[in-house]
Amino acid sequence: MSVKPEAMIQSKLPNVGTTIFTTMSQLAAQSGAINLSQGFPDFDGPQALREAVGRHVMAGHNQYAPMTGLPALREQVAAKIARSYGRQVDMDSEVTITPGATEAIFCAVQALVRPGDEVIVLDPCYDSYEPSVELAGGRCVHVPLALPDFSIDWQRLADAVGPRTRLIMLNSPHNPSGALISRAELDQLAALIRGFDIYLIADEVYEHLVYDGVCHASVLAHEELYARAYVVSSFGKTYHVTGWKTGYVVAPPLLSAELRKAHQFVTFCGITPLQWALADYMAAYPEHVDELPAFYQAKRDLFCDRLAESRFTFTRAAGTYFQLADYSAIRPDLDDVAMAEWLTREHGVACIPISVFYQQPPADLRLVRFCFAKREETLRQAADRLYGV
Ligand code: PMP
Numbered sequence: 493m494s495v496k497p498e499a500m501i502q503s504k505l506p507n508v509g510t511t512i513f514t515t516m517s518q519l520a521a522q523s524g525a526i527n528l529s530q531g532f533p534d535f536d537g538p539q540a541l542r543e544a545v546g547r548h549v550m551a552g553h554n555q556y557a558p559m560t561g562l563p564a565l566r567e568q569v570a571a572k573i574a575r576s577y578g579r580q581v582d583m584d585s586e587v588t589i590t591p592g593a594t595e596a597i598f599c600a601v602q603a604l605v606r607p608g609d610e611v612i613v614l615d616p617c618y619d620s621y622e623p624s625v626e627l628a629g630g631r632c633v634h635v636p637l638a639l640p641d642f643s644i645d646w647q648r649l650a651d652a653v654g655p656r657t658r659l660i661m662l663n664s665p666h667n668p669s670g671a672l673i674s675r676a677e678l679d680q681l682a683a684l685i686r687g688f689d690i691y692l693i694a695d696e697v698y699e700h701l702v703y704d705g706v707c708h709a710s711v712l713a714h715e716e717l718y719a720r721a722y723v724v725s726s727f728g729k730t731y732h733v734t735g736w737k738t739g740y741v742v743a744p745p746l747l748s749a750e751l752r753k754a755h756q757f758v759t760f761c762g763i764t765p766l767q768w769a770l771a772d773y774m775a776a777y778p779e780h781v782d783e784l785p786a787f788y789q790a791k792r793d794l795f796c797d798r799l800a801e802s803r804f805t806f807t808r809a810a811g812t813y814f815q816l817a818d819y820s821a822i823r824p825d826l827d828d829v830a831m832a833e834w835l836t837r838e839h840g841v842a843c844i845p846i847s848v849f850y851q852q853p854p855a856d857l858r859l860v861r862f863c864f865a866k867r868e869e870t871l872r873q874a875a876d877r878l879y880g881v
């Protein structure tokens with residue numbers, strides 16, 4: 493046959509290439525740079541958690557978990573939600589364990605979005621949202637967040653809502669900006685979509701990474717919004733084990749039932765010994781989540797205190813483990829992709845350009861993202877290098 497295989501495939505995702513996280517992590521490795529690009533800790537999760545995995549593997553917990561997730565883990569998730577947000581969710585009909593938040597988001601989109609539907613995303617937005625929507629036959633309507641604080645532009649959001657709007661994607665704490673959506677903004681959103689047949693996916697994977705004494709305003713704590721929402725989280729972020737790709741999604745029973753129809757044919761279930769280990773650890777150390785803000789705020793401040801002496805300018809991240817920095821005073825001639833490459837190759841610190849999270853980036857955007865989920869010595873060394881730029 494003379495036709496090349498690639499010529500026969502009409503891609504359903506023609507605009508998708510290699511993600512910026514893979515690209516920058518590879519460039520960091522090639523350049524021998526400190527990798528503050530892709531978001532993952534350079535330290536391990538708790539020892540007791542890691543040991544529990546070995547124990548459960550040896551105890552023979554190696555076959556399929558239930559499709560909805562191990563009951564012991566769903567019970568812990570429900571208990572944590574009650575403690576953190578005051579909501580009693582039913583672990584059987586409202587909590588689903590998934591192999592990563594990414595799969596939860598994908599399945600929630602498949603459950604809701606039909607061909608021709610519109611999904612509102614707030615730019616800059618996480619890279620998995622749009623391909624998930626496109627594979628479901630939907631179309632993303634991009635509404636930029638307002639600069640400089642990445643807050644919701646209510647006028648533009650209201651203008652984007654229409655008869656085809658099926659879903660709005662929220663992300664708080666927000667990757668890449670670190671911005672938070674407040675309770676008052678959730679109320680405003682509820683008022684905006686009241687009376688419309690619009691659903692929400694609330695991507696709250698950084699729910700426990702919120703600083704300066706502020707409380708995360710979860711959709712789980714919002715009666716009216718939760719009634720039409722999928723709330724997604726990730727054990728990877730909360731327990732410093734991103735490679736475990738284990739997350740969960742909480743939604744009212746009818747929404748959960750629809751999501752599970754997709755989930756059971758995407759992966760069927762999450763990884764059994766990891767779920768056992770997480771259930772044990774959450775039961776033994778419920779305080780882990782309460783200690784996270786101080787743990788990461790110390791890292792943020794260590795990095796930022798030194799960066800403040802450099803020519804980068806910034807406002808400290810309110811949440812997530814990402815710090816944005818403006819480099820206008822250093823290389824205004826470079827766009828952010830070129831700047832990220834230059835910093836990686838020439839100064840040995842890899843970061844993420846944020847224009848890639850936009851459909852149409854603002855022309856004068858001069859911001860890059862640094863991940864501060866790193867050991868103190870890594871942060872000190874990176875900040876020293878950035879001070880010299
Ligand atoms: N949403 C956001 C905003 C993220 O930053 C990430 C990062 N990994 C995910 C979802 C995916 O989480 P997971 O690794 O659990 O699939």
Ligand code: GLN
Nearest residue numbers: 513514529530531532667
């Ligand atoms: N969420 C991570 C980040 O924002 C990346 C995850 C991935 O590489 N897919 O850096």
